[in-house]
Amino acid sequence: MTLSQNPLRWSLALALATTPLSAQDLPPLGDPHLSIVARTDDEAARIRAVTAAPTDFTVPQAFEGLSAGAATVRARTTADAFSDPSANIDFARELDFKVGNGLFRKLWVSAPSSTLASDGLGPLYNARACQSCHIKDGRGHPPSGPGETAVSMFLRISIPADPATDVMTAQIADWIATAPDPTYGWQLQDFAAAGQPAEYALHVTYEEVPVALSDGETASLRRPTYAAADLGYGPLHPGAMLSPRVAPQMIGLGLLEAIPAADILALADLDDADGDGISGRPNVVWSVEYDEPMLGRFGLKAGEPTIRQQSAAAFAGDIGISTPLFPAHTGDCTAAQPGCLAAPDGGDAGQDGFEVDAEGLDLVTLYSRNLGVPARRGAGDAQVLRGKAVFHDTGCAACHQPAFVTHRLTDQPEQSFQLIWPHTDMLLHDMGPGLADNRSEGRATGTEWRTAPLWGIGLTEQVSGHATYLHDGRARSLLEAVLWHGGEAQASRDRVVDLPSTDRAALIAYLESL
Numbered sequence: 186m187t188l189s190q191n192p193l194r195w196s197l198a199l200a201l202a203t204t205p206l207s208a209q210d211l212p213p214l215g216d217p218h219l220s221i222v223a224r225t226d227d228e229a230a231r232i233r234a235v236t237a238a239p240t241d242f243t244v245p246q247a248f249e250g251l252s253a254g255a256a257t258v259r260a261r262t263t264a265d266a267f268s269d270p271s272a273n274i275d276f277a278r279e280l281d282f283k284v285g286n287g288l289f290r291k292l293w294v295s296a297p298s299s300t301l302a303s304d305g306l307g308p309l310y311n312a313r314a315c316q317s318c319h320i321k322d323g324r325g326h327p328p329s330g331p332g333e334t335a336v337s338m339f340l341r342i343s344i345p346a347d348p349a350t351d352v353m354t355a356q357i358a359d360w361i362a363t364a365p366d367p368t369y370g371w372q373l374q375d376f377a378a379a380g381q382p383a384e385y386a387l388h389v390t391y392e393e394v395p396v397a398l399s400d401g402e403t404a405s406l407r408r409p410t411y412a413a414a415d416l417g418y419g420p421l422h423p424g425a426m427l428s429p430r431v432a433p434q435m436i437g438l439g440l441l442e443a444i445p446a447a448d449i450l451a452l453a454d455l456d457d458a459d460g461d462g463i464s465g466r467p468n469v470v471w472s473v474e475y476d477e478p479m480l481g482r483f484g485l486k487a488g489e490p491t492i493r494q495q496s497a498a499a500f501a502g503d504i505g506i507s508t509p510l511f512p513a514h515t516g517d518c519t520a521a522q523p524g525c526l527a528a529p530d531g532g533d534a535g536q537d538g539f540e541v542d543a544e545g546l547d548l549v550t551l552y553s554r555n556l557g558v559p560a561r562r563g564a565g566d567a568q569v570l571r572g573k574a575v576f577h578d579t580g581c582a583a584c585h586q587p588a589f590v591t592h593r594l595t596d597q598p599e600q601s602f603q604l605i606w607p608h609t610d611m612l613l614h615d616m617g618p619g620l621a622d623n624r625s626e627g628r629a630t631g632t633e634w635r636t637a638p639l640w641g642i643g644l645t646e647q648v649s650g651h652a653t654y655l656h657d658g659r660a661r662s663l664l665e666a667v668l669w670h671g672g673e674a675q676a677s678r679d680r681v682v683d684l685p686s687t688d689r690a691a692l693i694a695y696l697e698s699l
Contacts, residue, residue, distance in 0.1 A: 214446045214467075217475040218491045222593040235604055236588040242574035245564040252640045252699070253440055254591075254603030258557030260644075267322040267436045267641065267648050271555045271599040278551070278599075285552025288545055290316045293504055295378040296531040305531020305540035307505040308381045309374035309518060311339045315549070318432035318503065322556050323641075323648035325432035327389055327409075327658040335387040338658065339503075340373045340413060341428040342366045342421070343624060353627075357469050357478050361625035366422045370517040372502045373413055373427075381524055382417035389429075391659075396668055400686040404668055408619075409659050418522055426624035426631070429657040430485055434648075436641050437607060438483070438492050439554030443591035443600040444611065446480045452586060452610045463583045463673050465612030468627045468635070473497075473510050482611055485656045486626040487635040493550045506540045507532065514540065555599055558640050561606075563698045572695025575688050580677040584636045586610040608639035608699060617671020620655065632672060643697035663696050664689070 251257040256271035270282045292313045298304035312318050318337040325337025343363040348354040351362035365371045377383040391407040457464040468481030472490045481487035489495040497510035505516030514530030536542035563569050585608040594601040613633040623631035646652035660666035670678040
């Protein structure tokens with residue numbers, strides 16, 4: 186497939202500059218998406234002090250209970266725990282947040298429709314609304330049985346490409362050349378507008394794998410196998426690489442976006458110079474909006490640089506909705522799907538010809554940026570504090586970096602200069618063959634994943650109705666999620682296996698408190 190046959194790929198190609206980025210140019214990457222007030226030397230010293238690793242595990246650290254600083258929201262006991270706006274948002278912006286929430290929850294319909302500014306769905310799609318995947322702004326889940334559709338899970342798809350013909354290879358060092366599947370594009374859609382065949386049905390089967398733990402305890406992991414069944418447009422390319430993805434939780438995204446890129450890059454250790462076995466490295470991706478390479482922050486492999494681009498890409502790939510960043514009305518349709526390309530669209534002259542115009546995209550971005558992080562529960566509990574010590578002693582904090590301080594910003598008071606506790610370094614790590622999807626994305630290899638933020642993880646079942654974890658929801662408990670860790674995390678995982686059972690329980694209690 187050529188670039189012009191795939192609108193998402195073509196949008197990226199048009200955005201490319203002509204000056205290649207060498208490996209030496211990677212650090213520091215800029216933060217063009219933010220209006221920054223430079224830190225003073227005094228502020229930098231204070232930040233080093235408050236984000237330093239703890240030495241006393243008998244009491245919580247100062248402000249540790251406020252996961253998102255002044256933006257932290259109360260910890261609700263209902264399924265709406267992830268749906269409050271930042272606690273420090275003002276009245277006018279809260280109104281915009283609520284309008285953005287309406288767009289996030291909107292059920293799109295196929296064109297043409299009498300429903301003003303709500304048509305343009307698909308023609309191929311995975312969901313009719315953002316909220317359909319990000320259930321209650323939380324995590325999605327894999328199908329729980331043969332009869333359940335995978336509405337909050339899908340398969341990414343691509344094929345290997347020749348680096349000499351991949352326009353990104355000359356722009357970003359260590360870029361891994363890929364191309365869309367010639368027939369199915371970059372993502373498999375399991376729903377379609379009337380008269381159009383869906384692309385596939387996701388089938389998942391599991392094998393139980395027992396794991397022996399210390400003190401006579403055992404666990405069982407379920408190893409998934411994925412199949413793209415009922416293909417609607419013929420066979421996949423022989424080199425097709427499939428990656429299962431469950432929709433991640435939405436809280437705290439604006440604060441993650443406001444962490445200085447330099448602070449994230451400072452944690453990278455490409456050659457494991459300190460000998461701890463951890464060699465996190467950044468994904469670097471192209472910004473369509475800013476026309477330059479940027480640090481990848483969002484998505485399970487850090488494949489998108491900003492919330493706005495992530496939102497626009499999801500509109501295009503998941504729902505088939507056009508925006509100023511990805512203007513193709515047909516989403517991920519390919520030249521091998523002429524009926525899809527010829528289908529009516531919902532482009533509206535009143536919205537500059539898009540199905541979601543710049544204002545609508547900005548409102549969804551503001552909403553996504555300001556979904557509040559709940560306060561910690563039981564941070565001073567004795568078992569939780571013991572679990573925190575175990576978390577650090579076993580090496581979990583080497584990737585799940587507890588704390589950052591965000592940029593001081595002129596136009597985003599909710600995210601400005603906040604001490605936050607996301608428990609992620611935002612970097613890529615090799616997680617070993619057990620979690621490998623064997624599909625590259627940007628600079629990320631088939632065994633690498635971005636460190637997942639842990640804030641709010643203890644509320645997963647309360648919010649989403651399912652307690653499933655990792656990129657594809659295979660883990661049915663936090664302990665199972667830990668036991669799936671391999672690669673750079675293998676040593677930490679093995680320490681957890683060998684812990685006294687009381688310490689293992691304390692570690693889980695700590696994670697549940699986040």
